Amino acid sequence: MKRWSMGIISALITLLFCGNAFATGTIKIGGLFAVTGPAAFIGDPAKKTLEMLVNDTNRKGGINGIKLETVIYDTGGDPTKAVQLATRLIKDDKVNVIVGPSTTGETMAVIPLVEKAKIPMISSAAGGKIVDPVKHWVFKTAASDHIAVQKLLNYVHSKNQKRIALLTVSDGFGTSGREQLKAYAAKQGFTVVADEVFGPKDTDMTPQLTKIRGIKPDAIIAWALNPGMSIITKEVKQLDIKVPLYMCHGAATTKYLELAGDATEGVIHPAGKMAIYDSLPKSDPQAKLLKDYYLEYKKLYGEEATTFGGYAYDAFQLIASAIKKGNTTPEQLRNGIEQAKNLPSVSGIFNMSPKDHNGLDLSSLAMVKITKGKWVMITK
Template sequence: MKKLIAVCCMGISLLSATALHAAGTVKIGGLFAVTGPAAFLGEPEKRTLEMLVNQANAKGGINGVKLEAVIYDTGGDATKAVQLATRLIRDDRVAVIVGPSTTGESMAVIPVVEKEKIPLISCAAGIKITDPARKWVFKTPANDHVAAEKILNQMAKQRQNKIALLTVTDGFGSSGREQLKALAARKGFRIVADEVYGPKDTDMTAQLTKIRGIKPDAIICWGTNPGPAVITKNVKQLGIKTPLYMSHGVASKKYIELAGADSAEGVMLPAGKLAIYDVLPKNDPQVKLLREYDQAYRKSFGSEASTFGGYAYDAFLLITGALKKAGPGAEQIRNGIEQASKLVSVSGVFTMSPKDHNGLDLSAFEMVRITKGDWALVK
């Protein structure tokens, strides 16, 4: 009889908990660089998360659970990101955090979420964020070695062997530089120049003049705006005809705007499919979702959706998929994210595992060439 009573009490307790969750709210934290040099990343991420939360709540939430986005502006500052992550967890009681926008911020926040056991879905690309895999840490941009490999594969097709590197000295640039050098060595390319620049540098003619004298087959610039836009202008000003490749860190129209269509003409880079969905084959599994996201974003904010906002979209789908599959608790959400399989989203088709907390491969990117101020698919 005692056992029967215990079982009944447990059943009532579980039903009560389910009812509480159904009537309650799941808080999603957001850490985005809405202002500062990385605002071109953080602003569309913030807007996208807010838009998707509003859309979900308008439809009754996820399995009856309403969502609330609690978002803070980090300004791209790692110290501030750590402070705000702590605030989200301890004061706001979020169940999961999306962001930060940059690699440096994300690496700084990781110890906080690991200690507090709250899942983090970073919107930054640095491979060290999820390699090696950490229990509570995921990210949605494809690993930078995937983008690096796309560039080198294109260079191999063009028989370009001698590479000049020009990378920014922040977390994103340092990680990209490391991956490029490792992959180049394995694939038989020669690094003939290895130059760097600071995130706040406003002129790179000295590095480019040195590179011009070495006569490489191609130049690879790895960074996020405004630096790459400055470099693109400098290349044009110096009359350098060497093919210029950029990283996926500039895969938005903002880069073309900053560099100028004339200077950016012919620049190639790996880009997520959002930038070029209108020229993709109609049977591509992402096309429908990409079109719907772009149209919804344009309707809400009067501008096209960007690849960077897509990182927050991916995180939202991973979170809501986990809510449906596993439940609203922090550990349930973490487990549900890790179980994501063949999840079609903006940045690609995600399949996570205990050993892979990024879940994307080479198919996440297409090589594009800037042609007359717009993207063109490299065949």
């Protein structure tokens, strides 16, 4: 009896020791961001945001006494490099969770690796196919392109613009958006009168736009990121095309405004609330969070916070929420992220589930119109 009692006592001491040891331990967060290259406008602010939040958290004592550590690599937006660096994060750095990559192509390339290694990954990319169908270890914080497509087409439909022309880039982001646009256009009774595609490195889309101009659609919908969307915007003006120009949610960046200049006047697109944070009512559950993030980021880095940096903010919120509930191992973190409910963050109110690893709905985006170089909300 004494031996049995001593065994229990010994086990309890061991558990207590281990618990206290981990309470002062560290959780490693890996980062895969396109800090350089064409997608740097997504990756660089995401990297800075994650570092800012981790440093701030550690200064305050960590989460439940647990400190956080970041190991971040620049993928340059290259899927092959992303796989190599993800391998390093998992095998050499032994991270508990990965934030990123920044683009759909990179993310799709890394998915088989994290699924096999059983490491949770929270992508910053928009492609719906990242989480549809659901992958056990993969999540994402950018609103899926099908959400942006629905939001946009609902608005176009309300304006009775039924004959639409599509102009999309042939990379992972554009291909996924094109598929969603065509699928939802068919459901909502639109007629796609032009379906033009261009390459990620193309610098002249006048042949496609000239063809579209001749067809005389009710509206043009472009689905691309910079520099493509800026080139399209300027060439639409140069060709004196008068029909409304709609952009994807990727247009919610000051870089787009800078590159396309005055040609952006009147462009309409869906956008996360970060772009219009200063005009949100105080009653909006994201209002204070967005303002605080913007001001802290601006103070630290001397530049404006963006929707794209917000994707890393969201990932951190999901990870921190899971840790606060006692989740520390990769599997526990995965489960905690999947159980996130009514979690306000930059991209929206997250409600994850086993069937939804994005956790956002149409309310995460607003429709905005660019007026005098600023975004103005025209509908929630």
